[in-house]
Amino acid sequence: MAWKTLDDMDLNGKRVLVRVDINVPMADGKVTDATRIERIVPTITDIRAKGGKPILLAHFGRPKGKHVPEMSLQPLVPTLEQAFGAPVTFVERPDGDSLAALPADAIVLVENTRFTPMEEANDPQMAGFLASLGDIYCNDAFSAAHRAHASTEGVAHHLPSCAGRLMQAELEALEGALGQPVRPVVAVVGGAKVSTKLELLGNLVAKVDHLVIGGGMANTFLAAQGIDVGKSLCEHHMTDTAVEILAKAKAAGCEIVLPADVVVAAEFAAGAANEVVANDACPADKMILDAGPTAVARIGEILDSAKTLIWNGPLGAFEIEPFDTATNAAAQKAATLSKAGQLISVAGGGDTVAALNQAGAAADFTYISTAGGAFLEWMEGKTLPGVAALEG
Incomplete structure (x- = not known):
């Protein structure tokens, strides 16, 4: 470097x-x-x-x-x-x-x-x-x-x-994950809104082999495919953008992975009555709050074959049970593979760190960035002034 x-x-x-x-x-x-x-x-x-x-x-x-x-x-x-x-x-x-x-x-x-x-x-x-x-x-x-x-x-x-030393560790981890990664590379991107992660998604589809989308963002991508997501958190004004990202991913040979099944409930509350349905079967009066077991199994298969993982954002409403199930399961799977030396895993972002800690998975990830905005801008492919100034 x-x-x-x-x-x-x-x-x-x-x-x-x-x-x-x-x-x-x-x-x-x-x-x-x-x-x-x-x-x-x-x-x-x-x-x-x-x-x-x-x-x-x-x-x-x-x-x-x-x-x-x-x-x-x-x-x-x-x-x-x-x-x-x-x-x-x-x-x-x-x-x-x-x-x-x-x-x-x-x-x-x-x-x-x-x-x-x-x-x-x-x-x-x-x-x-x-x-x-x-x-x-x-x-x-x-x-x-x-x-x-x-x-x-x-x-x-x-x-x-x-x-x-901290800057060095961060740069080496990120360079290893996105600069010269060992393939296949998987990115897990979750969170509420597509609009806040547009540049991130645009950069990642050109660099990773699989892009797993979760959280409220997944609802927007499902809606972009004509699926009714009921009362779910969804940016309906972003569906055209989601279609563009899907097309860009296809052209780049990147598989976008959306949940095949979802956990729905009538209210966003701890222990709320919930059920698992296919992603196109969300009742009109309910909302999608997590990815379902089939979706989690698919993510597990992808992680099994992956060599590098970049993670930013939860897969569901991880703050309350039982809607933390998908995030916890995927995080624990990634942690197990990382500990066994089969996966290089790099994660960052406020919600991400909280979710991985809650899942008891953080300690076994290869590297966890606490750098918030700088981590996201790096993942978006931007030049960071403080890093560029050290080069030369």
């Missing part, structure tokens, strides 16, 4: 600017979920082991270019110190001289980069100022890589740059 990693850099005695994502949930001034902080530990540990001084750049919340005291990064210091097993020096207004004067093994946290409008504007002056604080730039925030900001893109043009 065209970008460098920490292994390609001489960090000894160098100040290393590290763009991280520590935008963690907080309550009463305390971190309630430290997952994002824990994921940057390998990068910080490696930089220090190689004699570098990590200077952390990060945003928190959406202060919209103003100084918002409630969005200061200072309250994160205790959690960072606990994760790193070392003191962290918080600096509100950094300058190169004072950072250089800190001990060689110091870890520095700079105040919220978004406290100035220059950050999101990718102002050249701010990029130059940030560059003056360090000798090397390391981006470890893939989740912010789809934004061209001063701390994610601008600064990379001023300093020798590389990817951190």
